[in-house]
Amino acid sequence: MENNFIIQTEKLTKRFPMGKGEFTALKGIDLGLGTGEFTGLVGPSGSGKTTLLNIIGSLDTPSEGKVIVLDHSIGSLTAKEAARLRKEQLGFIFQSYNLLAVHTVYENVEFPLLLLGFPAGERRKMVMDALEWVGLTDKVKQKPPQLSGGECQRVAIARAMVKKPSIVIADEPTANLDAANSHNILQTMVRLNSELKTTFLFATHDEKVISYLKRKIYLLDGKVDKDEIVSN
Amino acid sequence: MRFLLKGLLRDRSRSLLPVIVVAIGVMLAVFARGYINGIMVDMIEQTARFSTGHVKVMTAAYAENMDQVPNDLALLEASQLKADLLKTFPDVEWVSRIKFGGLIDVPDENGETRSQGPAMGIGLDLFSGDSREAARLNLDKSLVRGALPGTSGEVLLSEDFSRKLGVNPGEDVTLIGSTMFGSMAIHNFTVSGTVRFGNTGMDRGTVIADLFDVQQALDMDDAAGEIFGFFKSGYYDDEIAGPVVSAFEDKFGNEEDEYAPVLVRLRDQEGLSLYVDLTSLMGAIIIIVFMVAMSLVLWNAGLLGGLRRYGEIGIRLAIGEDKGHVYRSMISESVMVGLAGTIIGTACGLGLSWLMQTYGLDISEFTKNATTSIMMPNVVRSRITPPDFFIGFIPGVLSTVAGTMLAGIGVYKRKTAQLFKELEA
Structure with a gap:
């Protein structure tokens, strides 16, 4: 696997036990993603988008085949090594934001930096930078329940981006947002992708998201149905 | 640690409720120990006053x-x-x-x-x-x-x-x-x-x-x-009685003279050894009973809290915190909760015991016509002893930690992806 891909899968298969048998969610996926891509896994529910995202995000392991993320073979990582990969190199954005409700906006964004052991002064600067990217510097002391859905998702983006990860994985990031907030969020992500060269990988079936993607990988029944690069 | 403490203080269901549960349990344990100890010691002392001496x-x-x-x-x-x-x-x-x-x-x-x-x-x-x-x-x-x-x-x-x-x-x-x-x-x-x-x-x-x-x-x-x-x-104590017996035998003992004085301890008379041993074991018995009961309560509270916190735990794992760190932080939280609850519970338990020790409960009206073979005092009192000041820490902290450890096993047993799915559910 010598190439410039930061994410590469080869004959990736994932099976889940189901009753007495098995259900195959991914059937021999071959993919390669380079640095700075803004790519989406597109497909209907049950097509295998989230399963593929989980494996690339080192939250799950393949049943067969290879998955290499930033030179790490996901299938052979220990739980600790997988946690370290996520901590240092990956950022996650979820459909339901998943912010820590009792902590302020500032503390939510600061949390990944605490895990990485950054000193307080550096942490403060990085958190404020991240909040500036998403336009939330005036909300630092507020807590998630006091924010709108769009603001919550922007906090989630700031939290994913604060450590400047190589890859951001976003699972249906606009599913709970209205059209205006969805576009706002997506424009923010496009800007960060362009400014920081961070690779964004989405799982989505939302047309609004799809319209912003530079590459669309269509999944159907656990297989790549179409891989389409959007020309500017 | 500061992050942990902030979360703990702000989330009352993680702090206030468990602290109240621990405090009530510890208060009952401390008070029960003082009360039962007081009654048993009083029964022994009543017997001592009338028929055995110390x-x-x-x-x-x-x-x-x-x-x-x-x-x-x-x-x-x-x-x-x-x-x-x-x-x-x-x-x-x-x-x-x-x-x-x-x-x-x-x-x-x-x-x-x-x-x-x-x-x-x-x-x-x-x-x-x-x-x-x-x-x-x-x-x-x-x-x-x-x-x-x-x-x-x-x-x-x-x-x-x-x-x-x-x-x-x-x-x-x-x-x-x-x-x-x-x-x-x-x-x-x-x-x-x-x-x-x-x-x-x-x-x-x-x-x-x-x-x-x-x-x-x-x-x-x-x-x-x-x-x-x-x-x-004013109280019988094996540790005082033992040396008295030895010193008495050294000075007054004469095995050959049947009229020579002999000294016997309270515990060696009228089958009182069981009561004496029970009194000293009472603390341990109460601690074990309360520990088991409180561990079960706190285990359940921990499980409920753990289920409620799957979202938080899932996101922490997704962000890159490893399972051991999450588990240890849960235990650190439980130590803080256990300590806070125990300090409050011990203070309340000692307060109640002090009232019961100072004023007692006059049961003479109930025993006036009673025909019991046990020598019961007219006023039952608690008895505060030095162990009462720290004994609550055993059930208070240990059962909180044990409850959290049991509840936290779920973190290890579930796959990260499973937590992630539950997070999204």
């Missing part, structure tokens, strides 16, 4: 037949022996007692027997200026009719016994017994009052008289059946 000195021959109260085998030159004992063991208060049996005869106006009944008597020092014997037996509060003996020749009868004999305070009774030399003893007393102790044995037919009167009646000049020793602390 330690008791008798002749070897008397000790062998103690149940029969063989005053013919009593200690001679008892006042000298008492003085020697006081000199050797200045931290023990020594008092002479004579237990005796006999018939109480109530004469009519012609001097003929009107009624008669078997009695067990106790002769104790009622009139010496420094004697605390009347207070020790709580005679003042046990008085039902009449007054305590004020002069030589006056006795107290148990209330039930006096009713049975039909004798009232102010009337004369005759003790018919045997002297320590085996001849018949007949001695007249005046009943000054009646008492009730709430104890079957004591209330059936007890006569309480001054030691000197009994010595005269039974021809026991300067003799005493038993010399009781009471520890200055």
Whole structure:
């Protein structure tokens, strides 16, 4: 696997036990993603988008085949090594934001930096930078329940981006947002992708998201149905 | 740690509720220990005051037949022996007692027997200026009719016994017994009052008289059946009794002389060893019971909290915190919760125990007509001992940690992706 891909899968298969048998969610996926891509896994529910995202995000392991993320073979990582990969190199954005409700906006964004052991002064600067990217510097002391859905998702983006990860994985990031907030969020992500060269990988079936993607990988029944690069 | 503490303080369901649960559990554990300890110690002390002392000195021959109260085998030159004992063991208060049996005869106006009944008597020092014997037996509060003996020749009868004999305070009774030399003893007393102790044995037919009167009646000049020793602390303690026994044997022991004095501890009399051992085990028993109960409650609370926190745990794992770190942080939280709850619970438990120790609960109304064979005090009190200040930390902190550890196993058992799915659900 010598190439410039930061994410590469080869004959990736994932099976889940189901009753007495098995259900195959991914059937021999071959993919390669380079640095700075803004790519989406597109497909209907049950097509295998989230399963593929989980494996690339080192939250799950393949049943067969290879998955290499930033030179790490996901299938052979220990739980600790997988946690370290996520901590240092990956950022996650979820459909339901998943912010820590009792902590302020500032503390939510600061949390990944605490895990990485950054000193307080550096942490403060990085958190404020991240909040500036998403336009939330005036909300630092507020807590998630006091924010709108769009603001919550922007906090989630700031939290994913604060450590400047190589890859951001976003699972249906606009599913709970209205059209205006969805576009706002997506424009923010496009800007960060362009400014920081961070690779964004989405799982989505939302047309609004799809319209912003530079590459669309269509999944159907656990297989790549179409891989389409959007020309500017 | 600051991040953890902030989350803990802000999320009341993670802090306030478990702290309240722990505090209530610890408060109950501390109070229950003090209360049960108080009752058991009081029962032991009540027995000590009436029949065993904390330690008791008798002749070897008397000790062998103690149940029969063989005053013919009593200690001679008892006042000298008492003085020697006081000199050797200045931290023990020594008092002479004579237990005796006999018939109480109530004469009519012609001097003929009107009624008669078997009695067990106790002769104790009622009139010496420094004697605390009347207070020790709580005679003042046990008085039902009449007054305590004020002069030589006056006795107290148990209330039930006096009713049975039909004798009232102010009337004369005759003790018919045997002297320590085996001849018949007949001695007249005046009943000054009646008492009730709430104890079957004591209330059936007890006569309480001054030691000197009994010595005269039974021809026991300067003799005493038993010399009781009471520890200055006011409580029986094996650790004090042990050295006293050894030192006594070194100084007074003489295995060849059956009239030589022997000393026995409270625990070696009247099957009290079980009570003594139970009293010292009570703390451990209560701690175990509360620990198991609280662990189950906190385990459930932890499980519910854990389920509620799957979202938070899932996101922390997704962001890159490893499972061990999450688990350890949960345990750190539980230590903080356990410590806070235990400190509050211990303070409350000690407060309640202090009230119960200071004011007690007067149960004399309930025991007035009771016929129990156990020597129960009229006022039950808690007893605060040094372990009460720290014993709550065992169930408080350990059960919180144990509950969290059990609940937190879910973090390890579930795959990260599973947590992630639940997070999205």
